[in-house]
Amino acid sequence: MLEKIEHLGYAVENLEAAARFYEERFGVEVGEPEEVAEQGIRAMMFRVGESKIELLEPTREDSPVGKFLGKRGPGFHHVAFEVEDITSALRELKDSGVELIDEEPRVGAGGTRMAFVHPREAFGVLTELVERPNGKR
Template sequence: MLKRIYHLGYAVEDLEVAARFYRENLGVEIEEPEEVEEQGIRAAMFRVGDSAVELVEPTCPDSPVGKFLRKRGEGFHHVAFEVEDLEAALAELKERGVELIDERPRVGVGGSKMAFIHPKGAHGVLTELVELPEKEA
């Protein structure tokens, strides 16, 4: 089912400040930030080999990332795995009784399809499944 680790998500209070840290201290190139209204976030990624790190800033305090920051502070938020067919993966997980946050795909960064597995269903780790658009796959 899983093709690779697509990205690790880091919740940050200020996307520009976090991006500057990685750019100036680790020499990475940060992609242009993108707002995903449905999720209440602004996100920007930088590549690390075949994977990436996604910096995620809430656009409103009541978004899931905003609530996460209030409760836990900045840091590791989720792991995202690339899958070939997200709808099939979700159906298979649901059939196996895995607790899902999203039973249907949503639109994610870069026009990807994405869905989350509940941390309760993945041993305490918020897990995102991502199906990339044809051009990125």
Template sequence: MSGLHHVGIAVDDLDAAIANYEALFGASVEHRETVPDQGVEAALLRVGGSRVELLRPLEPDTPVGRFLAKRGPGLHHVAFEVADVAAELARLRADGVQLIDEEPRQGLFGLQVGFVHPEATGGVLAEFVGR
């Protein structure tokens, strides 16, 4: 486990959120991408040596759209960088930990990712991101 890869934040208006994070925290956009399959437009921001991922739903009936409807904008998930996503998922699966992804899949920005279910983490949607 290398540490935090990024913190994911659900937003209503991506342009406004980017401008706000630039002004508040000196953020700068590293990547920006629309992924229809996942129902999001996303921006990965650098804040100092760290990353913040802003997620805007393309439609209300998407995972991030349902999150916004239920909770409003705010902290959505936390991602940990690991050497081998498949190995981390296999380790947790062997321990009986509830996963969203049994196997790695391609996430935003071409990253290999796998999500752990919030039921397993005390209410935190947690993601592994491959190096």
């Protein structure tokens, strides 16, 4: 079911400061910010080999990332795995009794289809499944 690690999500309080840190200290090229209004975030991505890091800044305190920052502070937020067919993956997980946050895919950053598995089911790790649009990598 899992194709590869698509990205790791980091919750940050200041998107531009975090991007600048990775650009200046590690020499990466961070993409342009993208707002995902439904999730209450602004996100920026950069590549590390075949995977990516997603920097997440909440646009409102009551968003999931806003709540995370309020409770835990900045840091690792989630791991995202690429899947070929997210609808089938979600159905298979649900049929096997796995608790999902999202039973239907939503639109995520970069036009992906995405959904979250509850961290209780993944040993405390918030897990995102991502289907790339039209097979894009």
